Amino acid sequence: METFTNIRALIIDMDGVLWHGVEPMPGLCEFFQTLRELRIPFILATNNARSTAAEYIIKLAKMGVTVVIDEVLTSSMATAQYLSEHFEPQATKVYVVGEAGATEPLLAHGFTLTCLYEPGADLVVCGMDQTITWDKLATATLNIRAGAMFVGTNGDVTLPTERGQTHGNGAILAALQAATDVKPLVIGKPEPIMYQQALSILGADLATTVAIGDRLDTDILGAVRTGIRSLMVLSGVSTEQDLAVSDFQPTWVLPDIIEVTKALRGESVNWR
Secondary structure: OOOOOOOOEEEEOOEOOOEEOOEEOOOHHHHHHHHHHOOOOEEEEEOOOOOOHHHHHHHHHHOOOOOOHHHEEEHHHHHHHHHHHHOOHHHOEEEEEOOHHHHHHHHHOOOEEOOOOOOOOOEEEEOOOOOOOHHHHHHHHHHHHOOOEEEEOOOOOEEEEOOEEEEOHHHHHHHHHHHHOOOOEEOOOOOOHHHHHHHHHHOOOHHHEEEEEOOHHHHHHHHHHHOOEEEEEOOOOOOHHHHHHOOOOOOEEEOOHHHHHHHHOOOOOOOO
């Protein structure tokens, strides 16, 4: 196993790593206190597109942790950034299946959002939406069938919550793909786009940056594709059984962020 050293920046997933739904993981405050004490810069990079960066800051504050806006990157923010680099926002109409977390970054970049059953969207962007309706899916389907580019903020088919795993954005993408025969362009993990944006924000390099996540198929595979080391925690979706049959592996595996904190402090930990 590679020595847990030369770590100068972290890209950290949230769902399944820092919390389950509204329940914080044990050791959450101590983990962030350690990052501040050791002066390790980080980006909280989540595939979950439902909430805005400001809402994540509030959520963490309620759990006793203070972060700033530049330390949060959602798949919706990454999507809006990517699309602004490939389209002229002021000349591009977007229909969004999603909530404020998906719409606000697009509006901030200057895109025009279309309404239910309004034709003529250039792009259909789909993010996690707990207010999903037949009409939203129908509008997205009609626009995609009319030629709109189909974009998914992320492809997670499940989402860990305090009640257990439920469906994620990938399930909505699958429904739209079945209805249109069009495969979406996915921006979030495991595609390297989010990690590359996080590296740019941090001003960090590949060799000294580590991704921390709980999902082999997104967090860890995304790190592999980006060319950075990764640490998988077993507190979320993926298990040791998943690791045993995977054709790619994280650099390190630990049970949870309590053990990650110990490792960062150079203490003895329960490596898996």
